[in-house]
Every structure is written in structure tokens, then in C-alpha cells.
Amino acid sequence: MAAKPTTRVRAEIPSQYRWDFSPIYANWEAWEAGMREMDQRIDAFAKLQGTLKNGPEAVLAAYQAYDEIGKLQYRIYRYPQLQRDTDTRDQNVAGRFQRVGALFAKFDTASAWFTPELLTVPEATMSAWLAKTPALAPYRFPITEVYRRQAHVLDEKGERLLSLAARSNRASNETYSELSTSDIKFPTVRLSDGKDVTLTPGNYSALLSENLVQADRAAAAAAHVGTYGQTAHTYAAIYNGILQRDWFMARARNFPTTLDAALDENAIPRQVVETLIDVARHGTGPLQRYARLRQRLLGLPSYHLYDQFVPVFRSDKTWPYEEARKQAIASVAPLGKDYVQRYEKFVSGGRVDVYENEGKRSGAYNAGVYGVGPYLLMNYNDTRDAMFTFAHEAGHAMHTVLSYEHQPYATSDYTIFVAEVASTTNERFLLEHLLKQTTDPKERFLLLQEAVDAIVGTFYTQVLFADFELRAHQLVERDEPVTTEVLNQLYAGVLKDYWGDAIAHDEFYQYTWARIPHFFNTPYYVFQYATCFASSAQLFKAMNEGPKAQREAAVKRYTELLSSGGNDQPMKQLQKAGVDLTQRQTVQAVVDQLDALVTRMEAEAAKLAPAAR
Template identity: 30%
Template sequence: MQSKNWKRGIIMTVKSIPNRDQVPENLTWDLTPIFSDDQAFLAELDSVKEATKTINQLSGIMSNSADDLLNVVKKVLNLNRRYENVYVYSHLSNDVDTSNNDAQARMEQVEALGTKLSEATAWFDPEIINLGKTKIDNFISKQPKLSEYDRLFKMILKDEGHVLSVEAEKLLSGASNIFNAPEKIFSMMDSADFVFPEVKDDQGNLVRLSNGLYSLLLQSTNQNTRKEAFRKFYTVFNQFKHTLAATLSSEVAVNNYQAQTHHFNSAREQAMHENEIPESVFDTLVKTVNDNLPLLHRYVSLRKKILNLSEMHMYDMYVPLAKDPDVKYTFAESKKIMLQALQIMGPDYVKHVQEELDNRWIDVVENKGKRTGAYSSGVYDTNPYILLNWQDNLDNLYTLIHETGHSMHSFYSSHNQPYQYGNYSIFVAEIASTTNENILTDYLLANTNDSEMKKYILSQYLEGFKGTIFRQTQFAEFENWIHEQGRLGKSLTADVMSKKYKEINEKYYGDEIVSDPEIAIEWSRIPHFYYDFYVYQYATGFGAASTLAEKISSGNQNSIDAYLNYLKSGSSDTPINIMKRAGVDMTNSQYLEAAFAKFSQRMDELESLI
């Protein structure tokens, strides 16, 4: 039995998707290092539940003495650490077969426990803040073991003036499901409720649109196919635009309420404060990207020229500029290429990548019920696992090396930092993965004489740059604007948001492209607007990764060592300081300017080949 996967107007025949129990064991991840089996997991889950019931008995005693402070900190962190293990086991077990009712039930139990644990320890941060720096320093002088938590205390004390009373914080923690409602409503509408119309594919067959198929049809070489998909896709969002506007404006209201309640000037300030990032980083990004918009306009013109279009539309922005090379990249071959590309990182890095490949940290192939997409996931005490849905193409090779970048970041952090600093800020998370992508691009370009392959790699790089630095900054500008409007009490109706979004879109893409009316409502389908000032970090991360990869690819050992030290740093310092030591000052526009110079250079290379 075979099924069909529609891609770029070509019917691609693939094998039928297996059930989970039909997948070869060596292509599945091994979760036994976390728990030997489900019974061991359930026993620990029950134990964590019991411990959660009594953890609040520690409230009120940490101020008694240095030893009491040490005891409370260790017990609270240890309970969180144990919870993380049951959480990651349950979510990984669930994601490989979401149709498994037992796995779903366990996941629901764990998530409910997480809410209870958050409520049960809501007193912890306020009590640390009430102790104050002077008393904590005094306790550290009396109990040297407390110095191991000095950075932790500083991260908590930075919230002084922003944390409410214990009772107030408990109330807010208990209302987390309510505050998450706008995102949940949008997600449910987007994934389950929208019914999209049918359109014709390149062969004239009627196919029903979906989010995934829409993305593929926009890559069709037939402009009429792209146009019909684009226009019909947005009829659904236009039909529900008032509901979607109410949902997004509710998300804005939640973020602004949380910021106001915690004594921040804006939702942006609160979101960036949590990651210890100065707001100037956001403003520098937006300004630098705006200063370099002529490069995006040039890219649009290059697209128009290569595609030989008399008129360029928004639905023409995703057609590949070069033919997808008819080369298969099996998982086995891709592992070899990745290892070769990453040799420049040095033997220690490559050794740990080999561990990932040899010890079943990766769940490789698609099976029925498996979560789509790809990710790296793990906690301090577990391997950094990778979920893939492998297809034999170059895109999947990039996905493999991208997620490996995340996993090596997690591995180095957890093996070089104590538990309290073993994680890292989301601000630096995408840097490690995107650096790996850039290194792969350099490696592939240097190791092929095939002009068609070079065209494809360069076009993919340019598209990735456009979609990350330019597009995500465009999103960030809009997200900042809607939050400011909400903070000032201005109306955020569908028409108001559509008008502003179209203005920003026209500024970004310039005069060489027709600003189709449908693009005005694109804001209504972007899930990242429910992530509370997350998107700007894609752009800053890509810019930093471009600069770091350039240094690493030059073979400079000092740059490589500095990069590995960044991977090892976890949260032992602020993200800005960690990246400065790695060689990138993200408060300065220089790293972004270097990335734009690379973008311009790669555009030159593609033009010379075409």
C-alpha cells in the first residue's frame, strides 16, 4: 500500500506509514536511562505527588539560619529536578504515539502535577527576595556551601519589586490555565476547527487545503496554483477575523495585565527582564534590520528576475530559486556528512555527537500517531533526545544537524554546570542550532563542484535568512506595536491590526512586490504571537550564529574554544555576558551587520551562478 505526498507540484510516492510497533528498535529512542519501564515511572510519579503535598511545610523557615536556607534550597530544587524527569519521560512517550490513550493519560497527570507543584512552591522566590541580598551574603559567609547558589539568588533577587506577596503569587499561579486560554483557543481553531476550501494542484486535481499543504503549494512552479492557494487559504482567516482579533487582543491583555501587576512598564520589558536581556537588544535589532531593508528589496528583485515574472506577488516569495537536486540523503549517509562537517568543532564535540548517534538518542522515522516536526528535548538528568520524521532529502540533513546543535548545547551545559545552572536561557538556545546549520552550509559549498547543488544550497541559505532575520523581525515589530496599543487602551480590532500589518509588510518587502490585500490578515495565523515576545530571539540568534560560524569555519582555535565554552556555560552568567565571551556582543549592531554582509555576499554568489 502506498500514499502520496504533494510537494512543489510533483507527486512523490512514499511508503505507507508504519505503526509504532513496526518501527525497527534501532530507529527509536531509548528512554530506559530515564526510567527502566512504565512501572518505575509511575512509582516515581506517585512519589513526586506525595512530596509535592508537603513541600510547602518548608515555607517560612529559610530565614532562621544559613543551614535552614541551604536545606530549603536543596529540597525545593531536588523536587523540581525529580519532576522534570517524570515530565520529560511522559512527554517523549506520548509524542511518539499520540493515539496511545495510556500515554495521553499519563501526560495529563504529569501536567496537572506541574501546576500543583508550581502552586506549592510559589512562596519560594518571594521568601528569597524578602531575605534580601545583605542577609543572604551574611548566610553565605557562615555556610560556604551556599556560595554554590549565589548566581541563583541573584537571578531571583533581580525580581525584587516585581514579585507580589506569597498569596498573590499563588493566586496568579492557580490562574495559569485561564491566562493560557487565548493561546489554547487559537491552537484549537487552527489545528481542529478550520475547514479550508479545495484548490487545484499542478495536475488539475482537487485537493483540500491545510496548513501543511498550503506551504507546499506556495512552492509550486505554477503561479496560478500559488495564487489560488494563497487567496482561498486566507478566505478562512478572513471569515473568522473578528474572533481571531478578539483572541489575539486577549493575549495582549493578559501579557499587559501580568506586566502591570508585577510593576513593569510594558509586557516587553517583563518578557525581556525574565531572560535578563536589556530592551536595547530588541531596539538595536529592529533598527539594524530596518537600515538593511534595501538588501531585502534587492532579494525580492532577484527573485522576480530569476522567476521571470512581470509582476511579483506575496505568494511568489516561497518558490525555490533553484531546482531541488535529485539526490537522496538517507539517514545513514546524513550521519556521515554531519560528522564530517562538524570535524571543525574538534574531537571532543564530535565524540559526543557520535554518542548521540550510537546510543539511540534519536527517534528517527515517522509512524502513525507520532508528533509531526522535529525537536530536541531533555532535562538535566536525561540524554538530550531528538525527535525526527525522517525523509531522504537535504532539508532533513539540515534538520538533523540543527537539532544536534541543540542537543550538544544541552549536553555540554548539563555536564559542566551544577543542576541550578544546567539549563540555558531561551535567548541563546537557537544560536547553537543555527551555528551548526551555517557550518553545514560552508561545508557543502566547499565540497561540491556541482553548480546546480551550489545554486540550491545558496538559495536555501538566502531563503532561511529572509525567513528568520527579516520576517521574524517584521513579526517582532508588529507584536511590539499591538502590545503598545493595548497598553495605551487603544482598540485592537481586526481592521486596525490588518491596516498596521499591511503597512509593516509593505515597508519590509518594498515596491518591487504587489502588496496583495490578503497579506493584511496574515497576523491572524501566526502562532508565535501567542508566545510573549519570543520571535525577536530567532532573528538575534540567527545573526549571532552567522558571526560565530564564520569564526569557527576559519579554523581559529581560540574562536572554537570560546564557542565550546559558551555551550558549557548554561545559565552560570547572564546571556549577554556568555555571548560576549563567545565573541558576540549582542548589545551592539556589529554582529548583525556582519550577518547582513554574509547575506549580500551569498546573494552575489547566487547571481554569478544563475
């Protein structure tokens, strides 16, 4: 089984573990041609202004032209973006990526007339056009959504003005990216065994999950999080800029709050977020119970956030990437042969960038390219956590594969609100697959710990983030100051609300908000991890419990959900699959699940003598 490369030099990592960009463009010359083509298409699209009133054929021509530009956008954006993320130090690639932003801004301005002009056509007239023009069928849902959101669309001058702000609106995100990725200098710490470790995100994550010496974990956490604290004033200024931008855009489009503005695009009731936070806040008992169980089993005099990743029981087992890939594929067999075959094809080479290298951005993600397929980024380090991260991101990738296969471009882009269902469902399949392979109490405990940690990380932590993020936005909505001290106090306060006295609250964790990319890049994103986790738990249960016919029907509904892309509002898509997030019990079920899993962990732990830990 191939081991993780010892080198961090990208060129020395075997090619099968690196992205192949050629399916997007053969080379930079082809990319330049794509840029020129898009520029020409933008000019041609601008000339369509004033034609929509001419009838359904004119509307169809405009939408088809819009589609062609959109397909091109995927390619010219991803080609430099993916390469930038493999080496953020490459200024040539960074410069090309900036050119993409400029061209996109030009399109925003050139197309600002489109929605206001579409809305000058009476809705009844448009409905008649849709009914008598079959070729408009792929655009029925996008068009009806435009009319639904009509109250928040400005006139042509207003839309053009907002489009002109597009590039400046991205400036804070870009500044954060450079400060937190390109310019950041991660510290080196000396561990108790005398070894020095540079705390890159990958090394830091591995240390917290593998190092058994609490003092080492404490030193690493203080140093790594403290790195963000050293420039916290700059991060606070950047975040204030993002909060102010969001509030400006909300008011410009006549929304009462930034939350309402963020949720309107997908027709998500604000009660979904408010109920989520309320249920989690009232359901912190199992979370704190788990922390106290871990402290007792680990024999620690005090329990800290940096202690939550280390296994309670010792295991030298590693999960090389090839083994992880094999297990992940086998785990999704219940979803059927077609799903498995598509999965095997996706991971066969060129689409997964597996290992960490110098200059590579941290973390993991799935990025789609319409007409090409998904690209998956990893920083794989042979840990159990990395294996589950791979299963998570591959779930996103398979969602992309199925959506692209079954949807026209106009409805191919699934919403974030549904996206995390596919990823967390795949994690659950992997967990149950691995549990079936062992009766060893220690291994079973560790796997159950993986499931519990998934709830802690994907549900509680993300709700905690969403809670902080909502409160931070409310600061600007009330015209209150947003400073480093304010953000530190806000974050530290939310930590105490969720963890209570089950952990010792280290002062340096107050800077954590500065190292959460979602706060800066995708505001009001994180709550959807938690809602999706609740949804996936219900879907997984339906696909794995009960009579065979019912399970098969649930699998069919689930794969139809993944294949539906963005062809309906996400709440309705989930309801078709069997999940209703308007019901409080859907969220409460996750709290109850954590409580039951902790009980199972206690039972497995009781089978093991202290010497086995």
C-alpha cells in the same frame, strides 16, 4: 540509502525513526509513581516555609528540595507531552497531560512563599552565607538573580495569588493548540497535473519548495493560509486573551511595558530589541533586492511570498535522512572530536522522531529531559530545507547535551536568548561543508540560496514577527481594541514595510499571524532568532578565519558557551564568547552579509545558461 516511508501510519514506520520513551519512564505505571512522588515532594516543600531565616543550611535544604522537584517535573511533563505530539488525537494522553498541568499549578501555589521569604534575608547576610558555605555554590547565580529582580517580586500573598492564576493563564495556549492542531482540517487541492494533495504542514512546505508551477503554489498558499482565516475570529479572541494576560502580568509585577517584563528575567536591555527592529527596518534594501533577483531569474510576471521557497535553478537532488545525518555530522568536525562523538551518540537511535505521521504535530523542535538528554522532533521530507532543519535542531540538542554534562541542575537550563546561537551555527557549518564538495555553479547557487534564505527566514522574517508582536502588545497597553480586522491590518502593514513593492501583496497573507505558534505559546520569543543569528555569524567567522591558534581559541570559547547552560546572564555569556549585542554593527553585519551573498548568487547565476535553469 533508506527512503522516506510512504506510510503515515506511525506503527508502520521503522522503530529507529521513532522516539524511545523508556529512558524517561518504563511505562505509564512508572509515570503514575512519578506523579505521586512529586505530589509528596510538593507537600514536603510547603512545610519548609518559615525556615530560610535559620541560616545557610536551611537555604541549601530548600534549594536541594526544589531541584529534586524540578528534575521530576522534566520527566513527568515530557513523558505525556512527547507522546501527545506524536498523536495529538489521543485523548487518553491529552488527559494525562492535563493532570501534569494541575500538579504543576499545585507546586506553583505551594512554592509561592519561597522567593518572597528568601528576600526577607538581607542581601548582605545572604552574601556572607554564600561565601562561607561551599555547598551553596551551584545556587550563587540563581540567588543573586533573585535579589536583582527584587523590585518585581510581590509579597507572599501577592505571589500566591499570581500562582493561583497559573492554570487559567495557560488556557489560551491550550485552546490555540487544540484549534490549530487537533481540530484543524487541512484542505485538499488539485494541482495542474491532476494530482490531489492534502495540505498538511509537511506537504504544504514540500509543495512550496518543490513545485515549479506558480499557479499550484498560489492555490496551495491561498488554501493553507485560508484555513486559518476561516476561524480567524476565534484566533483573534485567543490572541487577545494572551495579550491581555501578558499586560496583566507586567502590571502586576510593576513593569512599565510587556516588553520590559519579558526581558527582565534575563537582564536584556530593551534597546537590544528596539535596535534590532530599527536596523532591520532600515536594512530592507538587500531583502527586496533578493526578491527582485529571484523574480528575474524565475521569469515571473509578479513575485509573491509563496514564490520565495522554490529553487531558482532546477535540481532533482533529494536528501534522504540518513545522508542528511551523515553530512550534518561531518560538517561539525571543526568543533573537535569530543563534540562529534557526542553528536554521533545522540543521533544513533531513539532520540530523533524523524517522519510525519497521522496526528503528529507539525514543525520541528528539541526538548530536553534533565538526567536523560534531548529528544528531537522532525517531520522530515527529504528536501534540502529539511536537512538544514535537522542541522538546526541537532544544534539545539548538542547545546542541551553539553549543558547537562557540565552544569548542575540549578544552572543547566540555558536561556532562549542563547539557544538559537547553537542551532544557526550548525546550519552555517553544514552550508560551508556542502559548498566545499562542489564546483558546479548550479549546486553552489542553490546552497548560497540556502544561506540567503536562512537570513531571510531567521533574521528578517523573525524581526518582522517581533515587530508585529511588539505592536500588538502595545495595542493592549494603550487600551485599544484587538480584533481580527485590527490584527489583519497590522500584519499586512508590517509585511509592506519590510517587502515594499518587491512582492505582490496577496490579501490572504493578512491571516498569517494566526498560524505562528510562537505568538500564542511563547510571546517575545522570536526576536531571539535574529539576535542569535547575528551572534552565530560573528562566532562562526572567528572559528573559521585567521591564524590557527585564534581559531582554536574561538572554538574553545564557543564550546564553553554551550557548556555554560544558564550559569550567567546571557548577554554576559555571549560577551565572554566574543559577541556584544549592544553594538549596532553586530546586527548591521547581517544586513551586509545578505548583500554580499546576493552578489555571489548573481555571479554563479551568470555562469549558467537559461536552459540550465
